[in-house]
Amino acid sequence: MSTDGTAGTGGTSGGSGGGTGGGRRHHRPIVVDPALADELPGPLDPALRDEIAHTTAAALVRHGRATQDPQVVERLVAxxxxxxxDVVAAMWSDCPADTLPGALWRLYVLREWVRRDPGTVADRYRQGVAAAPVHDAVAGVVDQPGPQDVxxxxxxxxxxxxxxxxxxxxxxxxxFCQVLATGAAFDADHLDVVDPAAAHRQTRGAASLVRTAEELAHAAQLWRADRLE
Structure with missing residues (x-):
């Protein structure tokens, strides 16, 4: 799934375990070493790239779960x-969904889409919620959510x-993805007569969201079985 919610992430185990507000002092990045980031986009050996992906994901989760500082968690979220x-993608985007870096990548892409286009996300959620009440209860979104709510x-x-x-x-x-997928499918139905091309894009987006939802649910099962690495 891309940040517009229309394209799927590539590929498919519990493992180890933000930006600051306007008035706060700036913090040095806490996870990605700049020298390492410079190297990642290049033609790294696939085995080394895979090792970096798993090492950084495990370190990120471990660091976040070990801290009691809410500002650290906030910076990790952001x-x-x-x-x-691009840096996060270089680390994790090629990882299968049934790995810790692959699961984290999907979570961060989902958040980035919501951050960039909260109005669309909120609208899709409102359209899908009535047809997916069980998923809505798990997602924990308020009734009739607006952009800030999502x-x-x-x-x-x-x-x-x-x-x-x-x-x-x-x-x-x-x-959350399942409800959004339902909303995107409804949106595609409404567009089918007036704009078939847009309806097709929405249908593909809905399928992508369903696939992402299935991948995240499977990753949750792996984490509980201590197999998400």
Whole structure:
């Protein structure tokens, strides 16, 4: 799934275990070493790239779950804003969904989409919620959510990776995606007559969200079985 919610992430085990507000002092990035980041986009050996992906993901989760500082968790949640989506993608985007870095990548992409287009996400959620009440209950979104509400949920899901049960965070994200997929499908039906091309894009987006939901739910099962690495 891309940040517009229309394209799927590539590929498919519990493992180890933000940007600051306007008035706060700036913090040095806490996870990605700049020299390492410079090397990642290049033609690294696939085995080395895989090792870096798993090592950074495990370190990130371990660091977040070991801290009692809410500002650290906030900075971890806002990793994409501080490091850039390209850096995070270079680390994790090629990882299968049934790995810790692959699962984290999907969570961060989901949050980035919500952050960039909260109005669309909120609208899709409102359209899908009536047809997916069970998933809505798991996702934990308020009734008739607005843009800020879906942003809050996306942040809460990622915070849960570092402060709660990671499997629950993955399941909340999966449920969130399922409701959005239902909303996107309804939107496609409405567009089918007036704009078939847009309806086709929405249908593909809905399928992508369903696939992402299934991947996140499976990752949650793996985490509970101590097999998400």
């Amino acid at each position: 990793l994409v804003e501080t490091e850039g989506l 942003r809050t949920v996306a942040d809460a899901v990622l915070s849960g990776v570092y402060t709660g049960d990671l499997a629950v965070a993955l399941e909340r994200a999966a449920a």
